[in-house]
Structure formats: structure tokens, C-alpha cells
């Protein structure tokens with residue numbers, strides 16, 4: 001009897017290690033609203049990630065919603081259709097019209113050379129995604145943003161701990177938003193954070209995530225309840241103690257996959273540039289035309305072997321009902337994204353994946 005293998009398995013440190021945190025919460029009776037664990041986690045994450053200011057929030061989606069609100073983004077925002085649906089949903093929640101731009105077929109990130117043609121008089125910002133934790137072409141994007149006075153908000157949900165030549169990838173753009181959902185590299189069960197360039201922006205974000213309260217009696221904006229609780233923040237502090245080991249395990253697994261799949265005709269492993277320190281948050285492969293099976297047939301064959309790979313990102317955001325009718329959502333406008341959505345398969349990767357599990361997965365892919 002073999003065990004099912006899922007695409008991700010949440011990392012959970014030993015329960016005994018969490019109990020002292022719970023005891024502290026039970027004794028000080030501070031459950032939320034920027035308590036001691038919340039403050040500690042913000043500061044620990046700033047140190048770990050190498051950023052100056054960061055505001056925790058209850059999840060990545062509310063982080064995106066709040067980041068857009070903090071920068072007063074309105075009108076149209078240019079974004080990628082090749083992402084998790086929350087990227088675009090955060091725009092709709094602010095009454096903003098998403099405008100989809102195609103991706104670069106090599107990186108699967110938004111193609112900067114296609115952005116300018118999509119800018120109109122109503123465009124106020126660009127919302128790119130560091131897909132799979134592989135950094136966007138941040139310089140090209142910033143150049144366009146500067147030329148047209150647009151803000152840049154990065155959906156950095158996949159990019160925990162990712163660094164380029166200059167440091168944390170989270171320093172780019174006006175704001176970057178992380179997700180700490182259970183399936184992400186670093187998690188707090190549910191959670192997220194907005195990386196801010198200065199103390200003033202962080203304070204504004206902190207007000208917005210607390211209904212817009214700036215003091216006991218003054219509300220300055222229609223803010224939301226986007227606060228992280230003390231339980232989640234405490235878990236984050238514990239998880240942070242284990243995250244280096246988890247990242248090292250992910251790297252080991254990613255390297256083993258790459259080695260094992262290198263000579264499989266028709267299977268192409270996506271890779272970040274060599275100067276990037278990535279986090280192996282996902283292990284995406286592209287199933288090309290010269291592979292004996294279609295992507296969906298390989299997905300099914302893995303499933304028949306109780307291996308649950310995921311077709312991230314299929315369908316494209318642009319194919320969901322609330323986006324489909326938009327002019328920029330037409331497949332003719334998005335040829336590379338449309339092709340990628342039909343070829344990609346994310347193989348299971350998580351710290352507890354054993355070499356035997358990996359052998360089982362690779363065996364199915366090789367033996368097709």
C-alpha cells in the first residue's frame with residue numbers, strides 16, 4: 001500500500017514547540033490587534049527577509065486589496081492572467097478594471113514588452129506576479145512605470161525569501177504582498193504581509209487593515225478588518241525557526257527532480273536565472289508536444305498512481321466568468337499564457353517529500 005502524494009503538504013513543527021506560545025497568549029490574554037507576537041513577528045520577518053517595514057495581515061488577498069487601497073489605485077490596472085485568481089480578484093474588490101497582458105513564454109511572468117500597448121488614460125498601476133517565486137523583469141517594469149507615472153504592486157505570494165543580485169526581491173515596486181497561506185513556503189495557517197518602503201506607508205497600511213481607525217475616535221478610510229491574530233503570529237515565529245531547514249529540503253528536492261527529468265524527452269523544467277536565490281515554492285514542468293502523453297493524460301496517469309499534481313495555472317484567470325468578457329481576456333491577446341496553461345504541471349514539492357516519493361513520481365513521468 002502506498003500513501004497518496006499531494007502537491008503540497010503544510011509544514012508543521014512539533015506540537016510541543018507551540019505550547020509555550022499558547023501558554024503565553026492564555027496568560028496575557030491579548031488575542032489580536034497588534035499584540036506582542038504580532039510585533040515580534042513583524043520585526044523577525046523584516047530581519048529574515050532583509051526589508052525595512054512590513055505590515056502583517058490576515059491573508060494575502062486582503063493584503064493585495066489593502067495595498068491597492070493604500071496607493072489610491074483606481075481605473076485600470078495591468079496584470080497577468082497567469083496567476084492564482086486572487087491577483088485579479090483584489091482589483092475587482094477595489095472597483096478596478098483588470099487589463100490582461102500576455103506572459104513571457106520562458107519565465108511565465110508578465111511580458112514587459114507587451115505592457116505599453118495596454119496602457120490607456122485610465123491606467124494607474126501594474127500588478128505583476130513573481131510566478132513560482134521566479135522574479136519578474138523588475139527593471140523593465142519599473143522603467144515603464146516611471147515613464148507613465150504608474151504605481152507597481154507586486155503579488156509576491158510565491159516569493160518568500162527570494163533574492164536577486166541586489167537583495168530581497170520584495171524591495172521592488174511601490175508595495176509587495178506576501179501570502180502565508182498553509183500551502184506556501186512560510187505559513188501562519190492563514191496570513192500575509194505588505195512590504196512597505198517607509199514607516200509612513202506602513203502606518204497607513206496598519207490603519208487600513210484596522211477599519212481605517214487612526215485613533216480611538218477617528219476613522220479616515222473605509223478600511224477592512226485585515227488584522228493577523230496572535231495565534232497566527234505566534235505560529236509564524238515558531239515556523240520561522242524551521243524555515244531555513246525547510247528551504248534547504250526544498251532545494252534538495254528541486255535539484256533531484258531536475259537531475260531525474262533532464263533527459264526525459266518532452267519534459268521541460270522551468271528554472272529561475274542562475275543569479276537568483278529561489279525558494280522552490282513550486283516545481284513546474286512543461287509537457288511539450290514531443291512527450292508521448294498530453295499534459296492532461298500525464299496529470300491523470302499520476303492521479304491513477306495516487307500522485308496529485310496540480311495544473312497551476314489552468315484555467316487562466318482571464319477564462320473565469322467574471323473576466324472572460326473583457327476585451328483583454330481574449331485568447332488571441334494572450335497566446336503565450338494560453339499555451340502555458342495547457343502545458344504546465346506542478347509536481348509535488350514540500351520538505352517532507354521523501355526520496356522514495358520522488359522516485360515514485362519521477363518513475364511515472366519517465367515511464368509514460
Ligand SMILES: *Cc1c(COP(=O)(O)O)cnc(C)c1O
Pocket residue numbers: 059060061062083084086087129155157158178179180181191192
Ligand atoms: C496564495 C496566493 C494568493 C492569495 O493568498 P491568500 O493568503 O491565500 O489569500 C495571491 N496570489 C497568488 C499568486 C497566490 O499564490
